[in-house]
Amino acid sequence: MTQPQFSLAYLTVLNTPPPEMTYMASRAGYDFVSLRPIYMGLPGEPNFSLAKNKVLLRDTKTALKDTGLQLLDIELARIADGIDPSQYEPEMEVAAELGGRHVLSSIWTDNKAEAIEKFAKLCDLAAQYGLTVELEYVPIASVSNLAGVMDVLNTVNKANAGLMIDIHHFHRAHDTVEDLKKVPKEWFRFLHLCDAPGVIPSDRDEMVRIVREARSYVGEGGIDVASIINSIPQVPYSIELPNKRQSELLGYEEFARRCLVTAKEYFAKHPRQEKVNSY
Template sequence: MRTYSLAYLTAGALTPAAMLRLGAELGYAHVGLRLLPNGLGGPFQAWLDDPVQQRETLAAQRDTGVGVFDLEIIRIGEGFDPLAYRPLLEAGAALQAKALLVAGDDTDEARLVDGYARLCELAAPYGLSCDLEFMPWTAVSDARAALRVVQAAGTPRVAGILVDALHVGRSSTTLDDLRALPRELLHYAQICDAPGGPDLTVPQMIHTARCERQLPGEGVIDLAGIFAALPADLPISVEVPHQVRVARLGQTAWARAALEASRSVLNDPCESAP
């Protein structure tokens, strides 16, 4: 039976404690938190320097039994220093998180490989995997590039590759590329859907990714093929941001719809909590 995590982008307006309680209400086993912004001025959950939020989050974990799966986000660019992310690693240990979401932005691949290897070395004692997410607008644009970086880094013990259905659908990644990913590098995958469109620009792709994804089954991404190519027991992060529809339906109804649609597409008979 699959387990599901409520991704940050699906419920990013909530505090970590509120996400955990919502996850428990709806039947998610985990949540994903964004404790660092994805870019200058980007939104995030200001947990690292907030003792009140920290206490409330740990209490919500104890009360609900819902865990934290992944923490966002570490971006490896020019001048990357993994030591700057030690507070995030310490948060991961305190929250008993499983994974760090990593983006590769450095176009100098040798330097990117070195940065990734050093991050993995630093993260290992904290019990966190470093899951490199390929995205078509980054230096790690597809699954082949992600595997090349991980292998060039020596395939560290905590290395991982994160497969996001959106980025599979909008990159050059093929189903054979997914099948070629070693099982030990796959810790979880992200599910969503999206409309088609010829010659999407990078700003259009980024806007969809962050603000306007569709529920699984509503768009044109080959979700059946993607998840058939991945291990059947892989945990699923339900990452379906849609600012307009969340505002209209409310956060609870949207997070419930996202989970139900994900289970339907994956033919998972388990039903969410009422």
């Protein structure tokens, strides 16, 4: 069994510019970096567009070259009302130029027909640049569980479309490892790794708070992470573990390092057992 590979995800070191994030990931011991060049227009969100900011692109290229890290994925190509997927194309082109592999997407419209049409278009755009599109479900989004993603992926039937499981979202959606047996193994290309309290909040605001700023180091929450990992093929693990308290206490770089150390310690204590279906 090959050693697991890890990427540093944007939300773990929120608002860190791509070049700085790349150097930080390298110093902390990661294999990949997962960037957010797609500006989402959220309150207080910095715009790290690599397609529009040529200096930022140049510095990011230099950082990747200096460190030898690879770009795993870019985010977040949301499917939502009023958004044309073609607006993501410039960032996909740059991602391909940087050697990126995947585009992360999620669906935030309740108009199913429109969601299917836009997601299919996103996949076709990404295919031009040799990129895959991984659809992530989020319990607070329109497509909120594994069954919903499976429905979309089976409907669009695109060769470069896949599923991105987030350990937190998987648990919060009440999905089970038995559900993973229904998923074609080729749909798995990377995974968001974290832990979280085992008790699922009934209050939406509290769920959102944990999602955004209170996830747990792997092995220090209440989720059976190993059973999920063992139920899918081995893929790169992008550590998406926002924790406001820990990152403020330690500083982003030490926090990112601690996220990786605890993940590796967990994997050492829970050796991978192959239980992957042969769908």
